[in-house]
Amino acid sequence: TGLLYDGAALDAAWDLVKGWTAEERRALHVEVPRRALHTPFRSGTVADLAREVLDIAFAGLKARGQRDRYGEDERHFLDALFSILEYGRTPAEEQIEAYYGRWQESVDPLFTEKAY
Secondary structure, X not given: OOOOOOXXXXXXHHHHHOOOOHHHHHHHHHHXXXXXXXXXXXXXXXXXXXXXXXXXXXXXXXHHOOEOOOOOEHHHHHHHHHHHHHHOOOHHXXXXXXXXXXXXXXXXXXXXXXXX
């Protein structure tokens, strides 16, 4: 929403990706599932790219100005994503670590630990 419903944010997102080559997009497609935020990309990492995208989305949501009944805008929905970037690990990485660690290579604990 922060990228698509604000013209300036949409333009900024397009500016960010429009110069990517087919080879770069292919490399991201292959490497991000393996290396997540640590995937090298151009002069940085996917974490750096994600930070730029989140900053654009944050600005887009601010500009959109949609408020809930408490007067809060939609930017708080990005908090979890900013936290992942700050921590430097994705939920998938944490679950893989648990699988090989405390879950002893069983997926059964996933259904109890992650159930709503």
